[in-house]
Amino acid sequence: MIRELEQYREVAPKGTIDFLYRLSDLVQDKRFLHISAVRYGGGMVEILRRIVPIMKAMGIEARWEVIAGTQEFTDVTRRITDGLQGREETITNEMYQTYLDVNARNAKVLNLDADLVFVHDPQPAALVDHRKGGKWVWRCHLDAGLPHRPVWSLFRRHVLKYDAAVFSLPGFAQRLPIPKFLLYPSIDPLTEKNRELSRAEITQVLDQFGIARGKPILLQVASFDRFKDQIGTIRAYRMAKKHHHCQLVLAGSGVAHDPEGEAVLAEVQQAAENDPDIHILQLPPEADREINALQRGATIVVQKALKEGFGVSVSEAMWKGKPVIGGTAGGVSTQIVDEATGFIVHSVEGAAFRIRYLLSNPSVMSRMGAMAKEHVRRNFLITRHLSDYFTILKILSSE
Amino acid sequence: MPTTDADTTFRFLGCSEIQEILGKQAVDERQLAELLEEVPLDSVYYHTHSYFLRSRFIERTYPNDFAQWVAQQLQDHVLAERLSVVDPFDFQSLEALREELISLIDDHLSGMRTVPRATFGTPFYFNRSRILEVPTGIEVQTLREFRDAISDVDSSAIYFHVFEAHLRLQREENDFSAWFRGSLKLPDLADRMKALNPYLGSLERLRSNMLTMCDEQLAKSGRG
Incomplete structure (x- = not known):
């Protein structure tokens, strides 16, 4: 019995944990190395922080290395990241050389020897130039579906040296002559952001933000970014409000030192027109418990972004048994089963209509919420992610 | 059969799937038929079979990815219904199943003035899967x-x-x-x-x- 894995037995689907033990038998003593640019911050590293120790405990030689960089390197890789996501960026020869030099320096000090090397995102991707043995996979967590071409051309030469690439959605991938796999992100049900909370804990957070308890709560959790379309959500809320006495909570991370975020926040505040039933919350990055409580306290969760990555916050809300009304951007519609766990909508009016429909049909809401939780249990929990890693490790290291 | 032996033991094998993106995508029904013709049979299998592996809990409206996409993204419910009634159980080979799907889409298109297109929806992405057999350790007699x-x-x-x-x-x-x-x-x-x-x-x-x-x-x- 592996304690690190056993703690998921209560939350994973029946049979999953035993199946994972069997799956791990197939990859005993394999060496699995993850390389990323950071060890803290973001969904990907949260999952790695949990998965690597589980794998180790299960007899796999799993390691996780983090590259060291410089301020110039951080600036260049931010440009590369933005460029891969479609923003017009210029990478000068000098910048590119910085990128190569830092990767080369890291290659000298890191132990890159493994049966499978998983390199996460663009920052450490050029380490592949120094590969020794084993299979190398580039794990792209970005939406690289419509990159800025010059940046992609520059970067593509590194990707071609990998044995495979992994994307979060088919639409996030580029044409490549190497195999491309699909691996959905996941959530960890035992973290502060997703663990069960008592009624008292939820109430305390709602009270802290002055959110009334007797009125249905519509919630959108998203950064203050134009693509998240908080203003569209306010419009949908207003249409629904004509028929239902409800309130709207727009929660996002703080916008300090982010001029674009500040501008969006100001627009959202203006659109709210001092409506006492609209709560605009700027939360610090570590506000996991607060987000958990808001999601659990919500009646309906709305995720109506115009542009989105995978949008794993949809799964977080579904895990808390909430119906989610979401748009078609990114991975939102991959997580919602339309008309079963929530609704996929294409307009502000569509969102308003579905909000009204759900508020008028509480039994539908609870049925959808229950289905949503079960759907996430089977498809978007860390246990499924672990199974994917074991499978890819076995398949690629045996080729 | 590999899961049994002479002493009548049945050994359960589970499986784990990794999805592979083929990089081919259709935005309308004609392209769907054209690409169906050229993708590997593994992809036909993936969209008509391993669909069940990915939807273990929720039964979707239509029983294969093609019908689901046509209904959801193209809003062509007639073709969706026609595709959903194709029962893989009736076919002895994947090639025969592929031919039936293509001929059904072609027949449907021959009666249409315009080709339904995913103007607002997402394209159909062709995938296939690699399946790993996993002994479950469960044996029964x-x-x-x-x-x-x-x-x-x-x-x-x-x-x-x-x-x-x-x-x-x-x-x-x-x-x-x-x-x-x-x-x-x-x-x-x-x-x-x-x-x-x-x-x-x-x-x-x-x-x-x-x-x-x-x-x-x-x-x-x-x-x-």
């Missing part, structure tokens, strides 16, 4: 043991012994019915299990139907 095992085994084992056995591994019948027939000498139960159409529901529904069959058989033979 009697119908009672089988019944107890099937109620708890990971649903991927049901998928493997029913879906994989039929088309991808080209076995004449699913592994369960073959075992009932060959090892337990229960031809009636084997026939009922073989006739069970797995395409009309989810893996959980299939599990439930199989449990009912086993319970009925156990009751009949006084061992229930």
Whole structure:
């Protein structure tokens, strides 16, 4: 019995944990190395922080290395990241050389020897130039579906040296002559952001933000970014409000030192027109418990972004048994089963209509919420992610 | 059959799937037919079969990815219904299934003035999967043991012994019915299990139907 894995037995689907033990038998003593640019911050590293120790405990030689960089390197890789996501960026020869030099320096000090090397995102991707043995996979967590071409051309030469690439959605991938796999992100049900909370804990957070308890709560959790379309959500809320006495909570991370975020926040505040039933919350990055409580306290969760990555916050809300009304951007519609766990909508009016429909049909809401939780249990929990890693490790290291 | 041996033991094999993106995408029904013609058969299998592995709990409106996309993204419910009625259970090979799907789309398009297109929706992405067989460690020798095992085994084992056995591994019948027939000498139960159409529901529904069959058989033979 592996304690690190056993703690998921209560939350994973029946049979999953035993199946994972069997799956791990197939990859005993394999060496699995993850390389990323950071060890803290973001969904990907949260999952790695949990998965690597589980794998180790299960007899796999799993390691996780983090590259060291410089301020110039951080600036260049931010440009590369933005460029891969479609923003017009210029990478000068000098910048590119910085990128190569830092990767080369890291290659000298890191132990890159493994049966499978998983390199996460663009920052450490050029380490592949120094590969020794084993299979190398580039794990792209970005939406690289419509990159800025010059940046992609520059970067593509590194990707071609990998044995495979992994994307979060088919639409996030580029044409490549190497195999491309699909691996959905996941959530960890035992973290502060997703663990069960008592009624008292939820109430305390709602009270802290002055959110009334007797009125249905519509919630959108998203950064203050134009693509998240908080203003569209306010419009949908207003249409629904004509028929239902409800309130709207727009929660996002703080916008300090982010001029674009500040501008969006100001627009959202203006659109709210001092409506006492609209709560605009700027939360610090570590506000996991607060987000958990808001999601659990919500009646309906709305995720109506115009542009989105995978949008794993949809799964977080579904895990808390909430119906989610979401748009078609990114991975939102991959997580919602339309008309079963929530609704996929294409307009502000569509969102308003579905909000009204759900508020008028509480039994539908609870049925959808229950289905949503079960759907996430089977498809978007860390246990499924672990199974994917074991499978890819076995398949690629045996080729 | 690889899951049994002379002492009539049935060994459950589960499976794990990794999805591979083929990089081919259709934005309208004509392209869907054209690409269906050229993608590997593994992709036809993926969109009509491993769909069940990915939807273990929720039964979607349409039983394959093609029908689901046509309905959801193109809003062409006529073609969606026609595609959903194609039952892979009726086809002996994936090639025959592919031909039927293509001819159905072509026939539908011949009566359309415009080709339905995903103007606002997402394209159809062709994928395929790589399946890894995973021994579950569960072995049974009697119908009672089988019944107890099937109620708890990971649903991927049901998928493997029913879906994989039929088309991808080209076995004449699913592994369960073959075992009932060959090892337990229960031809009636084997026939009922073989006739069970797995395409009309989810893996959980299939599990439930199989449990009912086993319970009925156990009751009949006084061992229930």
